Amino acid sequence: MDFQHSSKAKEYQKRVQAFMEEHVYPNEKVFEDQLNAQETRWADVPPIIEKLKKRAKNEGLWNLFLPDHTYGAGLSNVEYAPLCELMGRSLIGPEVFNCNAPDTGNMELLYRYGSEIQKSQWLTPLLNGEIRSCFTMTEPDVASSDATNIEAHIEKDGDEYVLNGHKWWSSGAGDPRCKLAVFMGKSNPAAPRHEQQSMILVPMDTPGISVKRMLPVFGYDHAPHGHGEIVFDDVRVPAENMIWGEGKGFAIAQGRLGPGRIHHCMRLIGAAERALEDLCKRVQKRVAFHKPLADQGVVREWIADSRIELEQARLLTLSAASKMDQEGNKAAKAEIAMIKVTAPAVALTVIDRAIQAHGAAGISDDFTLAAQWANARTLRLADGPDEVHRRQIAKMELSKYKE
Amino acid sequence: MDFQHSSKAKEYQKRVQAFMEEHVYPNEKVFEDQLNAQETRWADVPPIIEKLKKRAKNEGLWNLFLPDHTYGAGLSNVEYAPLCELMGRSLIGPEVFNCNAPDTGNMELLYRYGSEIQKSQWLTPLLNGEIRSCFTMTEPDVASSDATNIEAHIEKDGDEYVLNGHKWWSSGAGDPRCKLAVFMGKSNPAAPRHEQQSMILVPMDTPGISVKRMLPVFGYDHAPHGHGEIVFDDVRVPAENMIWGEGKGFAIAQGRLGPGRIHHCMRLIGAAERALEDLCKRVQKRVAFHKPLADQGVVREWIADSRIELEQARLLTLSAASKMDQEGNKAAKAEIAMIKVTAPAVALTVIDRAIQAHGAAGISDDFTLAAQWANARTLRLADGPDEVHRRQIAKMELSKYKE
Amino acid sequence: MDFQHSSKAKEYQKRVQAFMEEHVYPNEKVFEDQLNAQETRWADVPPIIEKLKKRAKNEGLWNLFLPDHTYGAGLSNVEYAPLCELMGRSLIGPEVFNCNAPDTGNMELLYRYGSEIQKSQWLTPLLNGEIRSCFTMTEPDVASSDATNIEAHIEKDGDEYVLNGHKWWSSGAGDPRCKLAVFMGKSNPAAPRHEQQSMILVPMDTPGISVKRMLPVFGYDHAPHGHGEIVFDDVRVPAENMIWGEGKGFAIAQGRLGPGRIHHCMRLIGAAERALEDLCKRVQKRVAFHKPLADQGVVREWIADSRIELEQARLLTLSAASKMDQEGNKAAKAEIAMIKVTAPAVALTVIDRAIQAHGAAGISDDFTLAAQWANARTLRLADGPDEVHRRQIAKMELSKYKE
């Protein structure tokens, strides 16, 4: 295990940090204002986003998540971790560097499992930041935490596949630039349990796709990105849209979700670090009962515990990243599951303390605390609920001592 | 201490419960739909509210919070507790019975400290449910948890008072029916610390009042009620609008906040009970890995702990209510502080477990869980943050052993 | 539910409290010294115990646990609760009033299910405090939390029963005055699951009984009472020693354990109250970094939370006691399970805070904190582990919503 950062990595850190400070934080409110000035919050993407993307791309701070030199920045997971953490400090940060979910996961999927034609058609514009995409796996009618429950199906009909299914929490589906859905469904119901599912590429403008509504998250709409409930009704796509091959859905999901999960964790640590910074500043300025809050009661305990919890969560993230780099995503299964449980929990705790320290301001939109909290809460469910990850960790642990 | 419920109280419980089931729960979505159908969510009050109010009033389920027989239902706090709990199960519940904050607090204040003229002008229409009111105490620029920090001031000028101040989190200020603000500010800065403040009645249409914005709570706008940021700029009101007398602000706040706090706790217990019910139903229906969630992992631990925590919180609420009934609000200071710390914490924990059991549905608006969570989170800050209540409890405890 | 204390109950409270202060606390160290002065700590019972018992008996503070007027003090569970709490403040308290486990449980068992002969032979001397007893149910070789696992067996042979089994955690077995074991084992293996077990009375001097060792609890030996590991090897007792009848073991256990469990909880609350008192005193006296500990960091949060948790645990205990009084032990099953989970948890938390506030003194025997902590920890296992009680509570809760 080696967390030493190369000088290249350190250089990137400095640049991303500077970019965040100069261009991202000051534009968070601009983004929100532009959104509210639109006819509806879903009408368009606030122009500040494309402006910032262009700048980041020009500065070479682009596609930093992709370990391949040809397509992306060629950074290892350990190298990317602190950059992703920095981006995660702002809710508009990741997209600015073309490093936002679910597009990163979809790009990784196309990069790993896509055919050359699929790459040129979809990976290239995604890497260029020209289009956005969504991932349609979760379904309202079944416990999707058990992926074998999924009921959507994919049927071959001549040189086409016909897709039917009811999906929701398809994040990014609200974005007017969203042109592609990665669709997961059962294509081979008679095959062994983990070879029944496939993933297939579906252009968003294919007939039969209808976005029924955009789902709120604790009152946030997350416009214009959003989380869609989508019905696929006899949606037809060419057979060559199948990714990798029929029955590979599960294998792809495993490959796709590993990096996706750890990226979420990195961002959460960044969000929590910013919250701790906000907390420390606030309690030194704010006075009650004749003393700064920093000198009262439980406040320093909050700060100390936050620092300890964050330090440990970051180390576990790096440790998982390091194992992914050195032994592959599959070998790091346990570590990824562990950090997927811990990082949201730590972030929620730290951000909640910061909220409490801010008083009522903390639950409003005067700070990014409440929005970041809601986001972190989502991640105790997204990409597998805590319970499923714990289940896996326990299973691996118990198996060490099986008689 | 006596929690035995009289047959009168039990009768009320049955009726309120039936009303909730027949008229309130089924109309939660109607309320939301009517709100969204308006030009803006702030434009008007969804008609379903007035319709339900009328029905509840006709059935005599009205002003149940007010222990006085002439003005209200004449129920004790212990008798009111289970009713208030039932109402709290729905976010639209309390208003239907004219038992919603901050109007109840304001009515109680007028009932206790108002002059006859003030009563006839404001208490009567409030009790009739004809108008709504807000309470303007918290300020953005100071830690308002220490009420002596408050900077707003009230100056006598002839037979008028001139009010200046910057307030926020004035809940209910968004409601088009809101006609009255109870304003707190310093009138006598030279007086002893706890006699510097006054409370005064301000018609919302008085010149100089401007509502700058409505504050969101974890993304929720709480329209049309809402939480206002309000600037009072040389606002002039007749001298007879002063409540009780100059310098009585603190004393009134103490009297007003006691019942207000315990009402919040009762409602929170109701919200958490409903969440536990939702959880129990969900986990018996939802299947993952070939078993209902109810038969897996930590789910039954969640249920058992929720039941234990709720039972204790309810008992502590009743115990505080009983003390208020028998020895007065002031004597119950410790108990009120205790339940004000515990009830939101329990509610947050129980609701959060229910959210987790619902998967992504739990954070959306398909259930009331996420909205109730946000509401409960607010109550770790509103009417005094946890830290101030703990501070008081510890002080009382330590004083028992002072040498 | 009615927690109002009668004047009789209040009178008892005053007297027990005075007795504790005058006679029990000052003799805790005497007890320990007398024990250490013996040849071994198991050799005899420190004379101070019998001296204090005599005094308590003379004062009429005796057998307060037994609700029957003829045999005991005739107090209800609600009346007994505050007395039991007071006794529980000292580890030597309960026995002084002949209100200590497991003798109270065994006396209750004999009182409820014993024949007249069994009563005169065993109940009378137990009520007189002349002898002690133990209860042999738990076994080392099986998970005894599931009572159907129990492997000991009881076989009829003529007009005798022959007992075989390996038991442990038979508390009180070390006491030289222990003359009676209540033995639980399978007598009717072919009967329905809950009618296979019987309970039978076994004089401790019956041939075939061997106490293999006394088990320590976190380093404490609890001498001279102690916790025995006992082998029963072809132990023969007259057939009339059977309690109630063959196959009634389970039914008796349910009846016996209910009151036993709630008594433990009352004592734990007493222990925790004393710890909180110790804490409050210590932190006002002890100075670090130029300020009393009471004015630092998290200390007041500890105090406030302890007060809140204790208040709730006490209310839940009283609520369970009240239900037992009014509807019977069986009807209070859920409440007893709830308090059995909560009271040890609260006591452990509060005592642990007090330990931390005492620094290293807290883990030594200069205070009773460490010993009380160990005792409380035991009660997360004794009379059913937390997990079994939670399991039951969840089952009852889920059944409310079964479709």
Added chain:
Amino acid sequence: MDFQHSSKAKEYQKRVQAFMEEHVYPNEKVFEDQLNAQETRWADVPPIIEKLKKRAKNEGLWNLFLPDHTYGAGLSNVEYAPLCELMGRSLIGPEVFNCNAPDTGNMELLYRYGSEIQKSQWLTPLLNGEIRSCFTMTEPDVASSDATNIEAHIEKDGDEYVLNGHKWWSSGAGDPRCKLAVFMGKSNPAAPRHEQQSMILVPMDTPGISVKRMLPVFGYDHAPHGHGEIVFDDVRVPAENMIWGEGKGFAIAQGRLGPGRIHHCMRLIGAAERALEDLCKRVQKRVAFHKPLADQGVVREWIADSRIELEQARLLTLSAASKMDQEGNKAAKAEIAMIKVTAPAVALTVIDRAIQAHGAAGISDDFTLAAQWANARTLRLADGPDEVHRRQIAKMELSKYKE
């Protein structure tokens, strides 16, 4: 930061692990039996200890803690960490390798700050394992968590120093081989706050030293090592026994406690790892309600959370160790404070879960769980209570944002 283990380190790990399995675990009970077979538990050191020490020394598994090649094994902190963790799995483990507290700390102190004469007189026999030592700093009469409170004094009288003071929790003072006390006291009360204290070497047989009693820890006596309460009454030692120089006590304490603290943490992680192993084995063997405990309720949640918490605590320990290796003990101040808070907390939680999974066996001495729990609890107080470490961490964090 680099946690990569060299092949030398890995080789050591294999050898220490093998030694633990072959020689240490099987002799834990032998140790206890020999101790109990003595006239008193304090009479002598069980012969198994010296036998095991001899074997470990012969195998070159000796003084592994000392980073200097001449005196010790020359391992870095990062290299030593996994070895220390392995030793910590058994309470008799560390001494077998001459790596036990407080001797390691005292050896480190002599190695760093001792004169050549002091080294030859005391360091050599300590390194050889011929004698043992204790460290006398904590005092019963003051809050010793604030080291400036210490009241013991050291007065120059000719070419001697005269020592007076009342100390306790002098660990190791019970050992018949204990020949040396490191004494801390005020020598220069008029100097600046952190230059008032000195440390001085005191042979245990110096007149005026009296060990008043040995303090129990949660009922454990920790014989023959033990924790002494010691009175120093006009104890005279030659002036050359002063370590480093007058007024250097604080500086030495800082230097001594850093490595000592992290060693404790490493051992705690080992203890907790063994507890988790015990837990995993137990729950797969033990059956209740027709299923292994491993398949029930909350057990897998315990396992998963334990694995996650341990992984993070280990990483934080290694991160602190790495910083100590690369930037020195002082630079790692924050990291050491963090791990000193976290490691005991994690160990307590994990061991407690294992206890619960073992039922009553867990609180007895049939497993090492209860004893290890008590030991871990001690470490929330020893070498600075949690609160003092949190205080420091918060101070450092707040200072980043000071205006």
